[in-house]
Amino acid sequence: MFFFFVGGLQQEVRQVLKSGVSKCTYCGNSVDLVNSDKVLNLFFVPVWRWPAKDPLFHCSYCKNFSSYNYSLPPTSESPAAVAEALRCRFCDREVEADFRFCPFCGSDL
Numbered sequence: 001m002f003f004f005f006v007g008g009l010q011q012e013v014r015q016v017l018k019s020g021v022s023k024c025t026y027c028g029n030s031v032d033l034v035n036s037d038k039v040l041n042l043f044f045v046p047v048w049r050w051p052a053k054d055p056l057f058h059c060s061y062c063k064n065f066s067s068y069n070y071s072l073p074p075t076s077e078s079p080a081a082v083a084e085a086l087r088c089r090f091c092d093r094e095v096e097a098d099f100r101f102c103p104f105c106g107s108d109l
């Protein structure tokens with residue numbers, strides 16, 4: 001199998017079904033419900049185009065597509081976990097709060 005393309009897969013709006021139906025999960029602007037086409041680009045030339053099965057939300061402001069059934073992207077922010085973690089002041093890596101010595105560099109914490 002050959003997975004490496006010079007170019008890539010893009011999604012383009014074909015038809016706006018309904019505008020302002022929801023809020024963009026990325027920028028908070030209103031999004032449109034659209035029918036879209038998937039476009040395969042090779043060397044920046046569209047070589048193949050086929051309609052996407054399901055309607056999608058499209059934000060015309062940040063150009064992001066999001067799926068109609070609200071499968072939100074995984075949130076990367078977990079402020080509690082970051083705040084709890086202790087950092088070794090020598091090697092600056094995260095260590096468990098109850099460690100006496102840094103497991104990475106062996107320094108006394």
Ligand SMILES: [Zn+2]
Nearest residue numbers: 024027059062
């Ligand atoms: Zn947006």
Ligand SMILES: [Zn+2]
Nearest residue numbers: 088091102105
């Ligand atoms: Zn360390």
